[in-house]
Amino acid sequence: xxxxxxxxxxxxxxxxxxxxxxxxxxxxxxxxxYLEQEISFGKxxxxxxxxxxxxxxxxxxxxxxxxxxxxxxxxxALRNLHPL
Numbered sequence: 001x002x003x004x005x006x007x008x009x010x011x012x013x014x015x016x017x018x019x020x021x022x023x024x025x026x027x028x029x030x031x032x033x034y035l036e037q038e039i040s041f042g043k044x045x046x047x048x049x050x051x052x053x054x055x056x057x058x059x060x061x062x063x064x065x066x067x068x069x070x071x072x073x074x075x076x077a078l079r080n081l082h083p084l
Contacts, residue, residue, distance in 0.1 A: 031064065041066070 006029075027048060034044040045055035056066055069077075
């Protein structure tokens, strides 16, 4: 996969509290893309090199919902299901 380097400055007092700043920055970047719906769940998991179940747990630890549909959207989908 071709890559592009991205650099930014972080205040020292913040950086000293983070064990692996580069991992944290990359994870935050990928999560933001996922939350902004720029990338899919599967793409985010792949970019973070996590199996789906691990990525789901990763989201849960950060209190990020896996399902992003409203209750109304879920109910509509359930109404449109055809019985087997």
